[in-house]
Amino acid sequence: MKILVINCGSSSLKYQLFDMDKEVCMAKGNVERVGSPDAFIVHRPEGRDKITYNVEAKDHEEALKHVFAALTDAEIGVISDLSEVSAVGHRVVHGGEKFAGSVLIDDEVMKALDECQDLAPLHNPPNIMGVQACRRLMPNLPMVGVFDTAFHQTMPREAYMYALPYELYRKYGVRRYGFHGTSHRYVSARAAQVLSRPKEELCVVTCHLGNGSSLAAVKHGISIDTTMGFTPLEGVPMGTRSGDIDPAIVSFLCEKLEKSPAEVVLGYLNKKSGVLGLSGGASNDFRDLEQAALDGNELAQLALDVFAYRVAKYIGAYAVAMGALDAIVFTAGIGENSPEMRERICKRLGVFGVELDPEKNQVRGVEQVISTPASRVAVLCIPTNEEITIARDTAEIVKAAGAVS
Numbered sequence: 001m002k003i004l005v006i007n008c009g010s011s012s013l014k015y016q017l018f019d020m021d022k023e024v025c026m027a028k029g030n031v032e033r034v035g036s037p038d039a040f041i042v043h044r045p046e047g048r049d050k051i052t053y054n055v056e057a058k059d060h061e062e063a064l065k066h067v068f069a070a071l072t073d074a075e076i077g078v079i080s081d082l083s084e085v086s087a088v089g090h091r092v093v094h095g096g097e098k099f100a101g102s103v104l105i106d107d108e109v110m111k112a113l114d115e116c117q118d119l120a121p122l123h124n125p126p127n128i129m130g131v132q133a134c135r136r137l138m139p140n141l142p143m144v145g146v147f148d149t150a151f152h153q154t155m156p157r158e159a160y161m162y163a164l165p166y167e168l169y170r171k172y173g174v175r176r177y178g179f180h181g182t183s184h185r186y187v188s189a190r191a192a193q194v195l196s197r198p199k200e201e202l203c204v205v206t207c208h209l210g211n212g213s214s215l216a217a218v219k220h221g222i223s224i225d226t227t228m229g230f231t232p233l234e235g236v237p238m239g240t241r242s243g244d245i246d247p248a249i250v251s252f253l254c255e256k257l258e259k260s261p262a263e264v265v266l267g268y269l270n271k272k273s274g275v276l277g278l279s280g281g282a283s284n285d286f287r288d289l290e291q292a293a294l295d296g297n298e299l300a301q302l303a304l305d306v307f308a309y310r311v312a313k314y315i316g317a318y319a320v321a322m323g324a325l326d327a328i329v330f331t332a333g334i335g336e337n338s339p340e341m342r343e344r345i346c347k348r349l350g351v352f353g354v355e356l357d358p359e360k361n362q363v364r365g366v367e368q369v370i371s372t373p374a375s376r377v378a379v380l381c382i383p384t385n386e387e388i389t390i391a392r393d394t395a396e397i398v399k400a401a402g403a404v405s
């Protein structure tokens with residue numbers, strides 16, 4: 001069975017085609033600058049060189065046509081006809097309270113997705129455009145929606161409710177939803193496998209540290225808390241996002257900067273804050289910051305310290321939330337590739353008996369236990385794989401629905 005995974009952003013479209021019989025990726029790529037005259041595609045057939053060329057893609061539907069052409073091309077393609085694809089899995093950022101798991105997409109689901117747009121005005125519209133474009137181009141192909149929020153729908157009320165007037169939750173759905181759920185689900189399950197323990201016995205904190213960062217408390221395989229909230233702005237500081245701040249800062253800044261709340265939240269808290277803002281604009285990339293700190297840049301050092309402190313503080317909070325701490329997992333760009341940041345964080349966790357093995361901690365992008373045998377908490381580096389999780393969910397759901405044999 002071949003499954004195509006699609007992830008649409010506002011001006012980009014990422015894809016991966018899987019052969020699920022062997023669980024291998026046949027090709028992947030992305031179309032960038034969708035909607036602009038200089039759109040281009042980067043196509044990577046497995047085991048061969050990547051190919052980059054300009055395409056005309058005024059919208060996601062046109063971008064998809066180029067993806068289909070690349071996948072079926074006689075030279076750079078990996079299948080001879082699109083009919084070889086059994087189903088499409090779509091990444092959807094926000095499923096609200098309607099979706100606690102992945103679903104087969106039909107007209108009713110499309111309507112429910114429309115209703116979720118309000119909750120994620122930046123993220124959901126391009127995801128939905130991708131689904132609509134696929135449905136128009138391949139009307140008979142089963143499609144599955146896999147939600148970033150779904151894994152966190154198991155949070156108890158005490159974790160997802162904000163201390164705001166209750167009617168704001170009832171009327172407008174103001175609550176913590178959490179994001180990166182597909183990644184937290186994948187790496188927490190892998191951690192149990194690597195440790196040869198049933199996930200039902202483990203209390204794990206998963207740290208997805210990338211351009212956007214979030215942590216989750218995964219108790220016995222179930223998410224019971226996570227740092228991102230109503231939107232992906234809450235929690236630890238990120239590349240350009242502030243993470244937790246006193247909400248009164250927003251109205252204070254509106255007055256001082258003579259900006260609207262939307263301008264402050266989008267322009268400042270989302271785009272100019274985080275480690276970029278803290279470092280005085282040095283960089284939002286942790287590689288640059290680590291180098292700058294080594295070169296004596298004090299604000300770069302401050303940004304790294306604030307980040308490590310806040311991540312460590314949440315790990316402590318989640319040990320309390322779960323009543324135990326068996327493992328800490330590092331994943332995503334920083335978590336997988338920065339031994340320095342993993343060390344900065346774990347150094348602060350001595351109270352839990354966390355002990356990193358300095359040599360094992362040197363790994364980058366490799367699945368490995370990086371703590372010492374004596375460490376009271378296992379620490380792991382686990383490369384995330386959201387796409388394979390989407391492909392697996394898609395295969396499982398279309399099979400169960402009898403949509404494919």
Ligand code: AMP
Nearest residue numbers: 210211212285286287332333334337338
């Ligand atoms: P992601 O959003 O998961 O793709 O992560 C992207 C981020 O990972 C980049 O912005 C970098 O800050 C960070 N990153 C990638 N490689 C490294 C590295 N070798 N050392 C430190 N940070 C890294």
